[in-house]
Amino acid sequence: xxxxxxxxxxxxxxxxxxxxxxxxxxxxxxxxxxxxxxxxxxxxxxxxxxxxxxxxxxxxxxxxxxxxxxxxxxxxxxxxxxxxxxxxxxxxxxxxxxxxxxxxxxxxxxxxxxxxxxxxxxxxxxxxxxxxxxxxxx
Numbered sequence: 001x002x003x004x005x006x007x008x009x010x011x012x013x014x015x016x017x018x019x020x021x022x023x024x025x026x027x028x029x030x031x032x033x034x035x036x037x038x039x040x041x042x043x044x045x046x047x048x049x050x051x052x053x054x055x056x057x058x059x060x061x062x063x064x065x066x067x068x069x070x071x072x073x074x075x076x077x078x079x080x081x082x083x084x085x086x087x088x089x090x091x092x093x094x095x096x097x098x099x100x101x102x103x104x105x106x107x108x109x110x111x112x113x114x115x116x117x118x119x120x121x122x123x124x125x126x127x128x129x130x131x132x133x134x135x136x137x138x
Contacts, residue, residue: 061082
């Protein structure tokens with residue numbers, strides 16, 4: 001069950017990050033509207049495009065996990081670490097007064113939920129009860 005939930009959350013997040021990332025790359029002003037960013041300077045627009053590219057790359061990694069979590073067992077812990085880093089980045093930007101909490105509240109909530117679900121998946125996948133056939137081989 002946790003595997004299905006983790007895969008579902010990963011694919012939802014991949015879809016969101018992919019779409020918003022592509023939008024940021026194509027039109028920083030339109031993509032920035034998702035985060036209530038207005039009046040982007042040329043430097044801010046360029047940074048938005050770069051962040052968009054990183055979001056698309058993250059979407060591809062999430063999609064790879066969602067397609068086959070067992071293919072790369074190291075991917076789920078890596079994604080958990082990514083969720084922690086994403087939330088830390090959002091919190092630090094808000095704490096510095098650079099953006100408002102309302103601008104990233106959805107991102108923080110979803111990244112936290114995804115991280116918790118992926119962590120539960122990692123714990124479940126590593127539990128001896130999750131792999132009875134492997135335990136009998138030893």
